[in-house]
Amino acid sequence: MTSIATNVPSALDLSHHINTRSRSRHPSPLKDILQFMAYEGMISLSGGLLSPFGNGTSMLNVEGLPHPSLFPIRQLSFTALNSSGKSGELIEIELSDKKEDQDPLAKFLQYGNCKGNDTLRNWCLDFTANILRPAYNDFEVLLHPGNTNAWSKVVALLCEEGEHILCEAVTYPSAQALWIPEGYFAAPVAMDGQGIRDDALEDVLSTWEETHPGKRRPHVLYLVSVGSNPSGVTMGAERRKKIYDLASDFIIVEDDPYFFIQFPDYEINAKTAAAMVSNEEFVTSLAPSFLHFDFQGRVIRLDSFSKTLAPGMRLGYFVANPIFIERLLRATEVETQDPSGPSQAIVLSLLEKWTMGGYLEWLQNLRLQYMRRRDCMIDAFSQHFQLVPAAKSGIPDAFGIVAFLLHSDGQGTTPIFSFVPPSGGMFIWVNFYLSKNPRFKQLQADSSIADPEDKFSGELWRQWIDAKVLLVPGWYYHPWQGEDKKSTKARAAAPETSNFRFSYSMPSEEEIQQGVKRFASVVRHSWEL
């Protein structure tokens, strides 16, 4: 029961964004053969040409199809939490070739048609239509084996060597690790507490020819717009609308594994409300996907079950316009084929058992679990620092909350770091103010040190390690702009600052409290307060 809006337009023809390599992928010439499969009484001695399942699935590949009678796996079953997430309340699900109300197990064990299982793909399409409500009507879905792979396919679809990819001022390293060897560069855009700023994006674009003479204008924006890795920030509806409207000549790639892990804002000295609400209220409370503003098919959404069910599934899906999906399918045929059959079978069976409403209930509960972890970490910060809303902190350009240390003599405070309390995802991105740090001042005064911010960060990080608390250094998330733009100055990064990433997804409450205590103790020592 897909409810694709009928009062919205179709996608534009955006094929001019497709790169030379992707354009030169040809559909399998066997496509011509497909028509003959429907002939009644046809006997195929052609091997992998015909689908072994009479369900309209046509096999385009020419692998040798092993005979399903020779698959050793005969029945697959699993036990899962029910959609309320309460442990102890388990449901049992069985897959075999005997149940008539489901796709046979052998179907998941055989080669697929590279689009992914039809039933699961349609589930994802329905879910997208009903929950994300794209603003155009002919969006399509293609399954993929995780957002890492999805992003690699999107880069191979859109980008030409040497081009710049628009991204957040601090960006996801694995996405970059893919594009650097391919000869691409980052064009970072300044952020605030909601991620990329529309005025900064406008600025990058309007000054492009000046700042990057001879370089192709960027036509791809990559971002994690909910609970961004590493910044932890989530972009609200209004900002998205502005950025979409700016994007008339570029494609927005929305890498969105944390979409459903959005939760209420953190308030200093207040317990966050953690009640389950109606699914409708839950969905309405979420910052919308870029798809919701996309009336032209300019958004490629990378969706994943990694954070909502389990990363080991290696299963997710693209949502995009039909022209892009067709090209992505061509790449899928020669690069990965279908995602794992057992993964598809398990995810589909679970979603069908839970129903769409049950999945939303599961997601609600999940986000509350991560919200409690976030609260625990910020509460632990408040045990050691004085947390003040940025607006009241007196610190210019600070977003979110500023953490001050009370001087040991009780006389005055020093601002140490700021952070945006995440309203989604798993990360807190901490921005240190170094100007009052004695050791930093010493390094800064030493003219032989080219990048005192970088040197100080390395030292501070080692001190935490010695105190047995491990954070991720901020330099790992610097956008790659080339060998000559690595230092704090060359990157035009804010001087006298330094960043580290916290994550609250894995440690226990006790570990968070103990870890933050060690963290704070090193800070107090380093700042000599």
Place this chain on the structure above:
Amino acid sequence: MTSIATNVPSALDLSHHINTRSRSRHPSPLKDILQFMAYEGMISLSGGLLSPFGNGTSMLNVEGLPHPSLFPIRQLSFTALNSSGKSGELIEIELSDKKEDQDPLAKFLQYGNCKGNDTLRNWCLDFTANILRPAYNDFEVLLHPGNTNAWSKVVALLCEEGEHILCEAVTYPSAQALWIPEGYFAAPVAMDGQGIRDDALEDVLSTWEETHPGKRRPHVLYLVSVGSNPSGVTMGAERRKKIYDLASDFIIVEDDPYFFIQFPDYEINAKTAAAMVSNEEFVTSLAPSFLHFDFQGRVIRLDSFSKTLAPGMRLGYFVANPIFIERLLRATEVETQDPSGPSQAIVLSLLEKWTMGGYLEWLQNLRLQYMRRRDCMIDAFSQHFQLVPAAKSGIPDAFGIVAFLLHSDGQGTTPIFSFVPPSGGMFIWVNFYLSKNPRFKQLQADSSIADPEDKFSGELWRQWIDAKVLLVPGWYYHPWQGEDKKSTKARAAAPETSNFRFSYSMPSEEEIQQGVKRFASVVRHSWEL
């Protein structure tokens, strides 16, 4: 209990074969951080940095790790045939977090370290060491999500734009569909009943500068050396040794999904022996892998569970020298990450339950099943054609068996096609002799027809379709040498011949008999006999 031979050398440094793009992949800078994980009492607030399992697995990625308590899947079990393959004799296997003798289920549901599960990887390494017995000692294994993906990673490892890839005279289309848009060309090598001929390979190499002026010398040979797709031929030990020795300056990529589906030769008018033998005898009977001659690490083997267990698993493994494996791992980190966890869990559990001996027993039985199917198809040919060993057929350059049609007046015979009875895999590649075909002669005499072989093949194929039997046309397997080398003449293909591929893996015995009957009837009609 790996039995890696200690009396064999280590791999050479073959890093000069690695292309620019692959060289510029950097290991994650977080590698520096790994050492700190071992610190006793370390608390990680760093998210995806540490392995959640204290088993030496180090996480290099910086994904947000979801907490395993929030994975809905709690227990996974499956029923499988036992290793003797007899239906009705089923075994049950359960995976959970409670069993101490196995990897916990949650481990398969979490992000991995991109190498694949350690236990499974070691199983594959042991299996390779014991069964394939490489001739060097430091080969390594890396899991991948199927040979399609593995090949795409190997091309991205070795090839530079515009270069030629050595391949069989008829080659696997999906491998080509990958390389054509990347700007690579095929350098096909003539084949006989054992695949690529060493003298033909030597010829291609020794005349390279003449035949391809200004083009880089090929340094990659791609082949399916057992039950090749489409030619169906298997390369024997002696031929492999010769080709390996010729390969001092190139890398052999052995795409080998059918390795264990090798079976005794087909003899005309004799029932093929189909008895189970000891595992040792079975292994000894197999044409060895190129690895067995590889004393320098010049072979990259692509192994897969697709044909031996089930394609839907999307699971296989590379075997190669440590330098190549390290680079392939770098690509895996940014392109796919680990193969599916459920697939890994199921395959590992099954292999452990069966044991290595059981798996070999399974494989023995499997190959006999496909052998029976091969026999059924060739027996069906013999119902309609007179099959004569090529050596006794009087047809020059024929390999295997020549099929003659008895004239309807009983006076004389006409040779119609030849084929190499496969001793492995799933395919029969049929080579038609067109010179006696009236319609072909007519086309040949018409000077307005540029490629009579091609035109005739198209017509013949349509006639089979009208008779409701579907084959794969041979042109699909022509190596891509560029837009100007597509016709029969330009490809320097044998004139007055045409090819089609049969497969016996999927149809039932009845379908094979009925399909071959229809096939033969069209042939008789077309040859006007």
